Amino acid sequence: MVLLGREGSRPLSSLAAPLENRRNHAERTERGKVRQTQNEVCPVLIRQADDIRPYEITPKSLYLGRRELMTGGIAAAALAMAPGDPAWATALEARKGPFSTDEPQTRRADVLSYNNFYEFGSGKDDPAANAASLTTAPWSVEIGGLVAKPATYALEDLLKPATLEERIYRLRCVEGWSMVIPWIGFPLADLISRVEPLGSAKYVTFETLVRPDEMPGQRGLFQPLDWPYREGLRLDEAKHPLTILAVGMYGETLPNQNGAPLRLVVPWKYGFKSIKSIVRIAFVEAQPKTTWEEMASHEYGFYSNVNPEVDHPRWSQATERRIGEGSGLLAKRRPTLMFNGYGDEVAGLYAGMDLRANY
Numbered sequence: 001m002v003l004l005g006r007e008g009s010r011p012l013s014s015l016a017a018p019l020e021n022r023r024n025h026a027e028r029t030e031r032g033k034v035r036q037t038q039n040e041v042c043p044v045l046i047r048q049a050d051d052i053r054p055y056e057i058t059p060k061s062l063y064l065g066r067r068e069l070m071t072g073g074i075a076a077a078a079l080a081m082a083p084g085d086p087a088w089a090t091a092l093e094a095r096k097g098p099f100s101t102d103e104p105q106t107r108r109a110d111v112l113s114y115n116n117f118y119e120f121g122s123g124k125d126d127p128a129a130n131a132a133s134l135t136t137a138p139w140s141v142e143i144g145g146l147v148a149k150p151a152t153y154a155l156e157d158l159l160k161p162a163t164l165e166e167r168i169y170r171l172r173c174v175e176g177w178s179m180v181i182p183w184i185g186f187p188l189a190d191l192i193s194r195v196e197p198l199g200s201a202k203y204v205t206f207e208t209l210v211r212p213d214e215m216p217g218q219r220g221l222f223q224p225l226d227w228p229y230r231e232g233l234r235l236d237e238a239k240h241p242l243t244i245l246a247v248g249m250y251g252e253t254l255p256n257q258n259g260a261p262l263r264l265v266v267p268w269k270y271g272f273k274s275i276k277s278i279v280r281i282a283f284v285e286a287q288p289k290t291t292w293e294e295m296a297s298h299e300y301g302f303y304s305n306v307n308p309e310v311d312h313p314r315w316s317q318a319t320e321r322r323i324g325e326g327s328g329l330l331a332k333r334r335p336t337l338m339f340n341g342y343g344d345e346v347a348g349l350y351a352g353m354d355l356r357a358n359y
């Protein structure tokens, strides 16, 4: 059985060898070929791998053809392509949204290759290696439970009324590492108001796709989790303006390994709350059971707010390693901030609550 582990601890140590230590790692090019990037060895190559966007190196005719497909706007862009495959990433236009940090962004190549997405394997590089097999178009999301307007939306219809924003957020994984990611998405609150939750709705639940044919982590004898991956938020957390549904990052549609075509991002909570590749959303009365809580409830609670004062039973949460700031003996640790630095915005949600009991 595989459990989330502190970086470098068993059983994940073999899986979670810091990316920066790997001299070569593969990145798919726009033609689907695998390109080796020489990390650390050649800074010039790093630049190239990082800075060239697929739409810059795609033959212009193809690129223009794609742009024409986008004339219907963002929604059309998202549906026209297989949104998650970096080879087919489509540029997304988004206005600058609120709450963005001006801290340096994590290298795009790291965010695309150091992942947790157990449906594709429990190693950090498994999602990048395996997620290209996921088909993300067509995609629909079923929204039900305690709402006046239940609906199954095709992704393009779900996105039609959305105004996309860029939100540059810190992401803090419960394992003790963090990143700064420029998401593109829209407030979950906008979708919630569309479906009109009933007064009895107190929580929102989310489920990821189950498709063993395309998700190797869901095949075979030993599966680390009970699928579908499930998450949940209290309704007021779900409606908080920091909470977004993301469809892109770094100016493009989401790569599959990062949760294409639609994922949750809740920046003040540990990363596992930010569920990927969502197919179902429901409004319920009682606090739902979530995947990691069911797996090990003494280690992973429902709330899972980032909290440097409440340690994981197997490791401290007081500090974290920002991906890109050194690894191994050179690893620089920085202090973890209460609510991942979003306390001014969200502390009020938990007024009067014992955050040690409600971890």
Ligand SMILES: Nc1nc2c(c(=O)[nH]1)N[C@H]1C(S)=C(S)[C@@H](COP(=O)(O)O)O[C@H]1N2
Binding pocket: 111, 114, 115, 116, 117, 118, 119, 171, 172, 173, 174, 208, 229, 257, 258, 259, 270, 271, 272, 273, 274, 275, 276, 277
């Ligand atoms: N469906 C699903 N969602 C998931 C996970 C997963 O394994 N399956 N892993 C979570 C964890 S532990 C983290 S830290 C983030 C990582 O997001 P990223 O790979 O885009 O950085 O996704 C979260 N969402």
Ligand SMILES: [Mo]
Binding pocket: 116, 172, 173, 174, 175, 270, 271, 272
């Ligand atoms: Mo995580």
